[in-house]
Amino acid sequence: xSINPAPRAYQVVLDSIESDLRSGKLALGDxxxxxxxxxxxxxxxxxxxxxxxxxxxxxxLVKTSTGSGPNSGAVIISNPAAGISQALRMHLAAxxxxxxxxxxxxxxxxxxxxxxPPRNPHHAQQVIDRTAVLIMRMDDAQLSREEFHRIDAEFxxxxxxxxxxxxxxSMMESLRHSISHYVAESIPNDESWQPVVRVLRRQxxxxxxxxxxxxxxxxxxxxxxxxxxxxxxxx
Amino acid sequence: xSINPAPRAYQVVLDSIESDLRSGKLALGDxxxxxxxxxxxxxxxxxxxxxxxxxxxxxxLVKTSTGSGPNSGAVIISNPAAGISQALRMHLAAxxxxxxxxxxxxxxxxxxxxxxPPRNPHHAQQVIDRTAVLIMRMDDAQLSREEFHRIDAEFxxxxxxxxxxxxxxSMMESLRHSISHYVAESIPNDESWQPVVRVLRRQxxxxxxxxxxxxxxxxxxxxxxxxxxxxxxxx
DNA sequence: GCGCATAGTATGGTCAGACCACACTTCGAA
DNA sequence: TTCGAAGTGTGGTCTGACCATACTATGCGC
Numbered sequence: 151x152s153i154n155p156a157p158r159a160y161q162v163v164l165d166s167i168e169s170d171l172r173s174g175k176l177a178l179g180d181x182x183x184x185x186x187x188x189x190x191x192x193x194x195x196x197x198x199x200x201x202x203x204x205x206x207x208x209x210x211l212v213k214t215s216t217g218s219g220p221n222s223g224a225v226i227i228s229n230p231a232a233g234i235s236q237a238l239r240m241h242l243a244a245x246x247x248x249x250x251x252x253x254x255x256x257x258x259x260x261x262x263x264x265x266x267p268p269r270n271p272h273h274a275q276q277v278i279d280r281t282a283v284l285i286m287r288m289d290d291a292q293l294s295r296e297e298f299h300r301i302d303a304e305f306x307x308x309x310x311x312x313x314x315x316x317x318x319x320s321m322m323e324s325l326r327h328s329i330s331h332y333v334a335e336s337i338p339n340d341e342s343w344q345p346v347v348r349v350l351r352r353q354x355x356x357x358x359x360x361x362x363x364x365x366x367x368x369x370x371x372x373x374x375x376x377x378x379x380x381x382x383x384x385x
Numbered sequence: 386x387s388i389n390p391a392p393r394a395y396q397v398v399l400d401s402i403e404s405d406l407r408s409g410k411l412a413l414g415d416x417x418x419x420x421x422x423x424x425x426x427x428x429x430x431x432x433x434x435x436x437x438x439x440x441x442x443x444x445x446l447v448k449t450s451t452g453s454g455p456n457s458g459a460v461i462i463s464n465p466a467a468g469i470s471q472a473l474r475m476h477l478a479a480x481x482x483x484x485x486x487x488x489x490x491x492x493x494x495x496x497x498x499x500x501x502p503p504r505n506p507h508h509a510q511q512v513i514d515r516t517a518v519l520i521m522r523m524d525d526a527q528l529s530r531e532e533f534h535r536i537d538a539e540f541x542x543x544x545x546x547x548x549x550x551x552x553x554x555s556m557m558e559s560l561r562h563s564i565s566h567y568v569a570e571s572i573p574n575d576e577s578w579q580p581v582v583r584v585l586r587r588q589x590x591x592x593x594x595x596x597x598x599x600x601x602x603x604x605x606x607x608x609x610x611x612x613x614x615x616x617x618x619x620x
Numbered sequence: 621g622c623g624c625a626t627a628g629t630a631t632g633g634t635c636a637g638a639c640c641a642c643a644c645t646t647c648g649a650a
Numbered sequence: 651t652t653c654g655a656a657g658t659g660t661g662g663t664c665t666g667a668c669c670a671t672a673c674t675a676t677g678c679g680c
Contacts, residue, residue, distance in 0.1 A: 159634065160439075171478040178479060184660065195635045197432065200661085204436055205443050209472045211479060217643030218659045230476040237444045237468035238552070243406040244413060244446060246463025251552045258553070262493050317473075317486045318493070321556060394663065419631065430664045435632085452672030453630040 159194045160201035166192065167206065171226075182212065182224035209233035230316075231323035238328035252329050253381045257374050259322045260310055264361075264370040269314030277308050278362050284308070285354050295339055298347065299330065305354060309361065309373075336384035346383055353379070394429045395436035401427065402441065406461075417447065417459035444468035465551060470559030477563050487564050488616045492609050494557045495545055499596075499605040504549030512543050513597050519543070520589055530574055533582065534565065540589060544596065544608075571619040581618055588614070 170176040182188070185203065189196040203224050206212040210232030212224040241247045268274035284305045288298060303326050310322050337343055353376040360369035405411040417423070420438065424431040438459050441447040445467030447459040477487075503509035519540045523533060538561050545557050572578055588611040595604035 168475060168478050171475070176479075186660090196637095197635065198633085200436075201439055203661090204439060206475070208440050208443065209475055211472075211475050214661060215643085216641065216661045219644040222643065222660050224661085226479065228476055228479050230472060233472035234469050237446075237465060237472070240403060240406070240441070240444055240446050241463050241465045243403050244411075244461060244463050245406075246413070246446075246465060247551045251550045254550055255552045255556075258493070258497050315486045315489055316480075316483070317490045317560070320476075321490075325552070421631090431666095432664065433662085438632090449632060450672085451630095451632045451670065454673040457631050457672065459632085 158201075159198035160205065162192050162194065163188060163199055163202035164205065167202070176226060178226050178228055180226050181220070181222075182226065184223060208236060230320040231327060234320065234324035235327035238324055239331065242328060242332070249329065249332060249381070249384075252325050253377060256322065256325050257377050259318050259325070260306065260373050260377065261370040263310035263313040263315070263318060263322075264373055265366050266313040266315075267366075268312045273314075274312045277312050278358070281305055281308050281358055281361075285351075285358055288351060288354065295343065299333075302350070302354075303327075309357070312361075333384055346380075350376075350380065393436075394433035395440070397427050397429065398423060398434055398437035399440065402437070411461060413461055413463055415461050416455065416457075417461065419458060443471060466555035466558040466562075469555050470562040473559045474563040474566075482564065482567050484564075484567070484616060484619070487560055488612060491557065491560050492612050494553050494560070495541065495608050495612065496605040498545035498548040498550070498553055498557075499608055500601050501548035501550075502601075503547045508549075509547045512547050513593070516540055516543050516593055516596075520586075520593055523586060523589065530569075530578065534568070537585070537589075538565075544592070547596075568619060581615075585611075585615065 167176065167182070176182075182203070183191070185196050185199045188199045188202075192199070203212065203214065206224070207214055210229035211226065213227050214224045215222055238247065238252070242249070242252070284301050287293070288301050288305075293301075303323070306326065307319060307323055310319055313319075337346060353372065357369055357372045357376060360366070360372055402411065402417070411417075417438070418426070420431050420434045423434045423437075427434070438447065438449065441459070442449055445464035446461065448462050449459045450457055477483075519536050522528070523536050523540075528536075538558070541561070542554060542558050545554050548554075572581065588607065592604055592607045592611060595601070595607055
């Protein structure tokens, strides 16, 4: 009965990198040593190093690319939503979580962010200006549905960013991504989509107006109705 | 300029498994085909199949074990907290921990869960009974500090589970895991820890009492004070 | 027929070594 | 000076091998 049940080889690399991140030896934008170098450093095979890198990749912590030069190899980025949304999506598929839970969580996070007093008034004003532009772009009748959803997501994330909490922001983004597949499937891209998008535009404008006039509680309420209504259409 | 920029080999397996999960061909508890079999099915190497399995493992979607028989190989589970907390922890390491954001998020999630009417009264009663046991165990003066934190975490997660939202529960658990390292560092394990733990015990009991007597709003308020106070001690 | 040690078999975990496509770097020819 | 060709280092993939493990089947002794 060993106290060392299964020391995965790749864990060594993962721990080493996490430690370097904490100590500041590695920072955003830095390049990781090459796989062959890491393998030699830790005295493990390149295959195991690749396991670790692959995990960091999926978690949205590094971006890998082939070739040589300053932008090649594994570069440290920070895209928390990538890993989390992937995880949520798979668990959704596996029925480990359900749509109700996602919607509940979205409402929780977004209404909280709406009611929170902005941490940075200057940034808040910028957000209000930029979301106004997004609303105009969503009015374009020529817009493809994918593009609409993309701008829609940006709209919501921008508003939430006013609260100045990146953790909440990342979770929100992840929730949106995780469920986009489901949304695309459950509302067919035909004539039934047109009435929906008209309501969404109206709701976005009302939400934006509430923010612009600093009626934050009303904004929160409108967001809750917006989200609830939208998912009531998916079925 | 190909339309096929970089079709990672492991993605094929991932897509196939996700699709099987959606269609119900694969369900929780099922065993995945062996790595060698999957490699042949998809006409890729075992190494690439392993990439896919490794990802599912990190995401908390499968559990792998060696040997043969019904419990060997890759078995489908659903442990959303695993992947999310790993992702969150690494990103916090990369960006530098912002305690304010963590505290804000914890308060948001836990007070929400406290105020939410229980989805399952029977389960709620079980939670109240089990948390009572945890409180008693935390009274043990012989308890190591690590053990105390472990039980403490279980206490909070259990209470939050009453709301019946796995996503919120996973996010909570992830937040706790992600900063346990920080907490352990910032409160030295000496005489300064003893007064803290006494207050924590008292707060836990008050929270439990509020739940047991169905004063959910009061419980939420106590939890907020509990979390705020605790982090005010870390520095 | 029963009990139990043994050999067999399939699993994931790890390793070594090879080849590829790619992107940048270097350097020589025009 | 310019520009194209060769060089070099990167991750991506593949092959084939060996290991420890955990179950399964065998067959021996009784």
